[in-house]
Amino acid sequence: MTALARRAFQPGELRRRAAAGDVKLWASLLILVWAAVFMIWQGLGFAISIGSVFAIWAILAVSLNLVVGYAGLLSVGHIGFFGIGAYAAAILTSNASYEQLRTEAIPTFAWPFFAALPVSIALVGVAAVVVGVVLNRFRDDIYVLVSFGFAIIAFNVFLNGRGLTRGAFGVHQIARPAIGGWELTGELEFLILLLVFLALTVAVSWLIVTSSFGRVLTAIREDEQAIEVFGYRATHYKLAIWVISAMLAGLAGALFASWTSFIDPNSFILLESVLLVSIVILGGLASIWGSLLGAMAFVLLEEGMRFLPFLPAEYVGQARQAVLGILLVLLMLFRPQGLVGRYRL
Amino acid sequence: MSGGDGSGGSDDVRVDLPLEEIGLSKHFHSWENLYTGQDGLALETIGVSKSFGAVKAVDRLTLAIPRKGMTSIVGPNGSGKSTLMNLLSGTLPLDGGLVVIDEVGLKVVKPYETPQHGLTRTFQEVRLFDQISVWDNIMVVLTERRPFAALLERSKPGHRQKARGILQSVGLWEKRDVMAQELSYGQRKLLEIGRAMALDVDTYLFDEPFAGLFPQMLERVKDLMKQIRDSGRTIVFVSHNMDIVRELSNRIIVLDSGQLLAEGDVEPVLGRPEVIEAYLGA
Numbered sequence: 359m360t361a362l363a364r365r366a367f368q369p370g371e372l373r374r375r376a377a378a379g380d381v382k383l384w385a386s387l388l389i390l391v392w393a394a395v396f397m398i399w400q401g402l403g404f405a406i407s408i409g410s411v412f413a414i415w416a417i418l419a420v421s422l423n424l425v426v427g428y429a430g431l432l433s434v435g436h437i438g439f440f441g442i443g444a445y446a447a448a449i450l451t452s453n454a455s456y457e458q459l460r461t462e463a464i465p466t467f468a469w470p471f472f473a474a475l476p477v478s479i480a481l482v483g484v485a486a487v488v489v490g491v492v493l494n495r496f497r498d499d500i501y502v503l504v505s506f507g508f509a510i511i512a513f514n515v516f517l518n519g520r521g522l523t524r525g526a527f528g529v530h531q532i533a534r535p536a537i538g539g540w541e542l543t544g545e546l547e548f549l550i551l552l553l554v555f556l557a558l559t560v561a562v563s564w565l566i567v568t569s570s571f572g573r574v575l576t577a578i579r580e581d582e583q584a585i586e587v588f589g590y591r592a593t594h595y596k597l598a599i600w601v602i603s604a605m606l607a608g609l610a611g612a613l614f615a616s617w618t619s620f621i622d623p624n625s626f627i628l629l630e631s632v633l634l635v636s637i638v639i640l641g642g643l644a645s646i647w648g649s650l651l652g653a654m655a656f657v658l659l660e661e662g663m664r665f666l667p668f669l670p671a672e673y674v675g676q677a678r679q680a681v682l683g684i685l686l687v688l689l690m691l692f693r694p695q696g697l698v699g700r701y702r703l
Numbered sequence: 704m705s706g707g708d709g710s711g712g713s714d715d716v717r718v719d720l721p722l723e724e725i726g727l728s729k730h731f732h733s734w735e736n737l738y739t740g741q742d743g744l745a746l747e748t749i750g751v752s753k754s755f756g757a758v759k760a761v762d763r764l765t766l767a768i769p770r771k772g773m774t775s776i777v778g779p780n781g782s783g784k785s786t787l788m789n790l791l792s793g794t795l796p797l798d799g800g801l802v803v804i805d806e807v808g809l810k811v812v813k814p815y816e817t818p819q820h821g822l823t824r825t826f827q828e829v830r831l832f833d834q835i836s837v838w839d840n841i842m843v844v845l846t847e848r849r850p851f852a853a854l855l856e857r858s859k860p861g862h863r864q865k866a867r868g869i870l871q872s873v874g875l876w877e878k879r880d881v882m883a884q885e886l887s888y889g890q891r892k893l894l895e896i897g898r899a900m901a902l903d904v905d906t907y908l909f910d911e912p913f914a915g916l917f918p919q920m921l922e923r924v925k926d927l928m929k930q931i932r933d934s935g936r937t938i939v940f941v942s943h944n945m946d947i948v949r950e951l952s953n954r955i956i957v958l959d960s961g962q963l964l965a966e967g968d969v970e971p972v973l974g975r976p977e978v979i980e981a982y983l984g985a
């Protein structure tokens with residue numbers, strides 16, 4: 359009691375707490391204001407395209423945080439599910455009249471986007487069960503390595519499964535969604551669609567993390583052996599959240615494929631997965647808001663660098679990665695829970 | 704149950720196993736001596752073993768713990784007390800032998816099934832869910848076990864009321880919104896006992912619940928344990944504090960090098976020459 363009282367009344371402790379509260383508030387404000395200023399400065403067209411990129415990264419980040427932040431499973435293979443979702447949607451909607459012109463034909467289904475979407479997500483779910491059962495056998499460092507392995511395998515399937523994916527040539531002219539007779543060809547319409555799905559993702563994730571299930575996940579993250587003694591089968595919980603998270607990534611993939619209308623294996627390389635993990639950690643583990651902030655900061659960073667006068671356009675990509683890397687190192691040193699996170703690795 | 708022939712279902716097992724194999728040859732006196740208690744047995748181990756490399760942490764151990772009251776487990780450092788606890792709760796897999804919980808014989812103890820068998824525990828090194836709130840540390844053991852039902856369950860008034868009662872009885876109600884990692888050592892010990900108490904089971908295993916506590920906290924833990932005992936449940940606890948062992952337990956088990964050195968009523972056992980020697984030698 360006295361020890362605790364002494365600790366609570368130390369001036370350093372008080373300052374530390376005040377500062378901790380401040381960082382959350384200021385980080386959020388800074389990023390939001392930055393986004394607003396940027397969009398007003400660059401105009402509507404820019405806001406629409408940056409908003410779409412943000413929405414896709416945000417769905418991915420929020421879904422990955424369920425696994426990394428809440429369940430404590432550091433997976434760097436998430437991009438694999440994004441890719442499976444994208445390819446599934448691309449192939450299921452692929453158009454026969456277009457595909458006949460190609461030298462290397464892939465199967466054509468010509469489904470409408472909204473028919474292909476649930477099937478793509480379900481296919482990702484099936485893949486996630488298989489990968490999840492394997493991953494559940496591992497822990498800690500080995501877990502990270504095996505999830506790495508999954509991302510590499512997925513990439514190689516996209517690259518070499520030519521009969522399905524047409525390998526490095528990619529899949530072109532992927533259908534845009536249509537509601538009734540109204541095809542969402544405009545960028546603004548598509549942005550709205552993306553934001554609707556982002557809102558759904560956030561809602562589903564919020565319902566999960568605030569349920570009894572979500573509380574058990576955090577306990578598994580903290581001490582798997584201890585929670586098992588209280589009657590919970592940790593492997594079942596881990597598999598369940600893994601599959602849910604993967605399916606949300608699959609949703610992001612299907613939307614991405616339709617949005618860009620062209621995908622090839624280069625969109626699903628390991629590096630993208632690492633960037634995604636960085637976004638989640640940067641924004642804050644075990645915080646949905648953190649993942650939204652992280653995705654926003656990342657997209658602003660990427661786009662912002664285009665406007666640096668001394669930086670040639672071809673270096674923007676590398677510079678973005680370098681900055682992100684430096685930010686991550688600084689964060690791990692000084693704020694391991696990320697900007698607004700509630701859990702430190 | 705009549706003292707001589709042990710408890711119903713596991714008779715066959717006892718008859719079938721050669722005494723040598725289950726570690727009974729050395730300390731075997733008579734069945735009467737081993738299986739006591741008018742209320743039957745809460746726990747038994749039959750020839751249970753666990754090794755870590757060359758170290759035989761628990762070595763063909765056969766013992767019985769009567770239902771109700773408090774049984775203490777004592778022994779020098781490294782004598783296998785915590786390993787025994789881990790085997791009973793399924794936290795470590797058995798190398799061999801049989802654990803009988805509530806008269807069900809188990810070769811494999813699945814940790815997530817122990818509450819169904821009526822058992823829960825605390826850990827010697829205090830294992831809380833550090834980065835979640837004190838409140839959630841209690842709530843998490845009250846809620847739905849099945850994943851898909853848990854997805855649909857929001858916090859229930861019944862659970863909240865129970866969690867509140869537990870936190871009040873361990874004196875941590877004021878701390879409910881603090882992360883468990885920010886508690887003092889003594890408060891952490893109390894929270895862990897509270898977390899176990901939140902589970903309504905027949906048998907509680909406490910691994911060194913008094914270690915490192917100041918007198919005031921120590922009294923509090925004692926009171927909580929008495930409260931559990933007085934509600935007709937069984938407590939098994941490990942302790943190095945002989946005063947508390949004498950005060951609280953009505954039965955004692957002494958381990959040495961993973962083997963049973965003595966078991967029985969407290970004073971006679973503590974007076975035996977081999978027990979005194981084990982302690983002086985350690």
Ligand SMILES: Nc1ncnc2c1ncn2[C@@H]1O[C@H](COP(=O)(O)OP(=O)(O)OP(=O)(O)O)[C@@H](O)[C@H]1O
Nearest residue numbers: 755758760778779780781782783784785786787827
């Ligand atoms: N996880 C482990 N890995 C390797 N050896 C272990 C492990 N756990 C226990 N041991 C060894 O097994 C033996 C029994 O350990 P155990 O922790 O059960 O003893 P204890 O009676 O609880 O001791 P203490 O009074 O110090 O808590 C010791 O020699 C210990 O070093």
Ligand SMILES: [Mg+2]
Nearest residue numbers: 784785786827
């Ligand atoms: Mg011990």
